Amino acid sequence: xxxxxxxxxxxxxxxxxxxxxxxxxxxxxxxxxxxxxxxxxxxxxxxxxxxxxxxxxxxxxxxxxxxxxxxxxxxxxxxxxxxxxxxxxxxxxxxxxxxxxxxxxxxxxxxxxxxxxxxxxxxxxxxxxxxxxxxxxxxxxxxxxxxxxxxxxxxxxxxxxxxxxxxxxxxxxxxxxxxxxxxxxxxxxxxxxxxxxxxxxxxxxxxxxxxxxxxxxxxxxxxxxxxxxxxxxxxxxxxxxxxxxxxxxxxxxxxxxxxxxxxxxxxxxxxxxxxxxxxxxxx
Numbered sequence: 001x002x003x004x005x006x007x008x009x010x011x012x013x014x015x016x017x018x019x020x021x022x023x024x025x026x027x028x029x030x031x032x033x034x035x036x037x038x039x040x041x042x043x044x045x046x047x048x049x050x051x052x053x054x055x056x057x058x059x060x061x062x063x064x065x066x067x068x069x070x071x072x073x074x075x076x077x078x079x080x081x082x083x084x085x086x087x088x089x090x091x092x093x094x095x096x097x098x099x100x101x102x103x104x105x106x107x108x109x110x111x112x113x114x115x116x117x118x119x120x121x122x123x124x125x126x127x128x129x130x131x132x133x134x135x136x137x138x139x140x141x142x143x144x145x146x147x148x149x150x151x152x153x154x155x156x157x158x159x160x161x162x163x164x165x166x167x168x169x170x171x172x173x174x175x176x177x178x179x180x181x182x183x184x185x186x187x188x189x190x191x192x193x194x195x196x197x198x199x200x201x202x203x204x205x206x207x208x209x210x211x212x213x214x215x216x217x218x219x220x221x222x223x224x225x226x227x228x229x230x231x232x233x234x235x236x237x238x239x240x241x242x243x244x245x246x247x248x249x250x251x252x253x254x255x256x257x258x259x260x261x262x263x264x265x266x267x268x269x270x271x272x273x274x275x276x277x278x279x280x281x282x283x
Contacts, residue, residue, distance in 0.1 A: 004209055005049045007241045011232025030054035031062050038066035042214040044221035051209045053120050056267050060275040061118050062282045072212040073222050074260035076229040079247040080208040082182035086166045086175050088154050096178040096198035103134040110136035113147040113156035118280050124160040124205045126278045131203055151175055164246040181205045210260050222257055230255050
């Protein structure tokens, strides 16, 4: 998110005529930083760049002093990166349907690697269990790096991961990719089928990124910021740099504040019941 934010900020700077400072506020899965924006003066000078994790998952896991939907003004959806289903290279299954059958025949014998408790991969894994009627254990590592190493070593069997983390290991033959959780294939992995093609239609999950302002930020300021976002995303140089980190810029008609508001609400309605149903709570 830091890299994406810096790329976007540089593109927006040219159109706003002033610098944009990136401040990384760590802690509590991003909720400390998000909360700071919720309390900021609504003048357009303090913004939140966030994603599915910071503005959907965390709001379901933490008791927060703000509402992720109602305490912000959406500025615009920026980009997304669909997740991929990968397995260890010695897994006997060669496609997604075979793998699901293997899991159904071997309940609670498989392990899924995640980058941490309550991470996007963990939540997507719960979604996978619910959708396929399978059972397996979660191994929650401290970060994507250790998690993917656990899969490469064969310590775990499956991982739902972002392409930039797992595809280099797929290309080297260290692990196998079964499907992309999107309607279309990845340009960086054209041989990996979509979940629709692999026999699990509609099983979509993507890490999406967006920009928000504090609640009650005037509409003219929101639309000025949105115009800067749109101009930045239309810049071929910005698009190329985002492509290098496996980010797909959303279509122009999806870049509006109105679309982000609708999309954010739909994502909350989809994922919060899954998180609550699994009783995931901040530790």
